[in-house]
Amino acid sequence: KAGVTQTPRYLIKTRGQQVTLSCSPISGHRSVSWYQQTPGQGLQFLFEYFSETQRNKGNFPGRFSGRQFSNSRSEMNVSTLELGDSALYLCASSLVGFSSTDTQYFGPGTRLTVL
Amino acid sequence: AQSVTQLGSHVSVSEGALVLLRCNYSSSVPPYLFWYVQYPNQGLQLLLKYTSAATLVKGINGFEAEFKKSETSFHLTKPSAHMSDAAEYFCAVTADGNNRLAFGKGNQVVVIP
DSSP, X not given: OOOOEEEOSEEEEOTTOOEEEEEEOOTTOOEEEEEEEEXXXXXXXXXXXXXXXXXXXXXXXXXXXXXXXXXXXXXXXEOSOOGGGOEEEEEEEESOOSSTTSOOEEOOOEEEEEO | OOEEEOOOSXXXXXXXXXXXXXXXXXXXXXXXXXXXEEOTTOOEEEEEEEOSSOSEEEOGGXXXXXXXXXXXXXXXXXXXXXXXXXXXXXXXXXXXXXXXXXXOOOEEEEEEO
16 A cells, blocks of 8 residues: 655745645545644644544644645645745644544655745 | 653664663643654654553564553663664654644664664
8 A cells, every 4th residue: 555645855945935735645544634844843733634624733823724635635835935934844644533543654745945 | 732752862872782762741631652763854654652552562673662651651662773773763642532643852863883
């Protein structure tokens, strides 16, 4: 079974631009979560989607948004990019995510650099 | 809200020696605890997880962890370090009904030949 895939793997943008990252979950998984990883703040939860609805949201500004499609694929968007948005963005999928016994499987991440 | 603390950002261990990574958690409800490993330029791979069954949890690559409620700990161990264990290790916690993982700061493990 194919794992979680994320595209693109690397992105370079300039301040003020916007960016869209894509995540395809493991087949059959319906929950998709996004995390931001930076050297200073570590791994931080952005949001989670299930059945095309945002179910959980972390403490990030409104410039960070996401959506999920009927096939469970998810995208996240960052508008008006700032230098501090440079990070590794990780996507994780799980079967349903209702139970904490459900395991989240991570993709390889998208490395975003903002210049 | 749940949180975890990992002390010592960098851990050096000799090849063949014991690997011990400490994780202490804070949770007002019964926690579910995870250890993930991250190799350079890769995502996170699950090593093991505690979900209230056995307190001693065995994972992949010879790692294991023990849940101790009285000490609010979930330390990760491996009896004998291998060069391939060089990576960053993250402890994470969540609670029932919530798929939101809270991660520790991570331990960068260096294996000395």
